[in-house]
Amino acid sequence: MNKMGFGIINHKYKTISYYCIKVMLEMVEMVFWVDVDTKKHRLTLYDASKVIKRYPVAIGKMLTPTPTGNYTIINKENNPGGPYGAFWMGLSKPHYGIHGTNNPASIGKNVSHGCIRMYNQNVLELASLVPIGTNVYIHE
Numbered sequence: 001m002n003k004m005g006f007g008i009i010n011h012k013y014k015t016i017s018y019y020c021i022k023v024m025l026e027m028v029e030m031v032f033w034v035d036v037d038t039k040k041h042r043l044t045l046y047d048a049s050k051v052i053k054r055y056p057v058a059i060g061k062m063l064t065p066t067p068t069g070n071y072t073i074i075n076k077e078n079n080p081g082g083p084y085g086a087f088w089m090g091l092s093k094p095h096y097g098i099h100g101t102n103n104p105a106s107i108g109k110n111v112s113h114g115c116i117r118m119y120n121q122n123v124l125e126l127a128s129l130v131p132i133g134t135n136v137y138i139h140e
Contacts, residue, residue, distance in 0.1 A: 034126075045130070058118075059112060061111055066138060089130075096114055098118065
């Protein structure tokens, strides 16, 4: 192993660097949660108190507002079709979720039936990072 912590483990099936193992262990220890600020049209991904990434979002319109409160991601579906874009993450509030869109011009606006819309590339990135069970806090 060198000064940077790089090295190689040779196993009969795979060769893995110490650095890769370190990164994998750090990911296991991450405590992700999602904050949705409806006034700012912004979804923020946190690892404990550290901001990992911020994304612009669309939220519910006046007659069908995005519900505020604490929820969890309970399911995930790739390519749900229609207005849900490239990915769907269902929330513990029935019939609500975080999803992509077939209308990217809607991002940053109050136009949905209460769900949180994201650009497709952003929802795919977010979905790859957060597991089922991730907490989602939605507020004004």
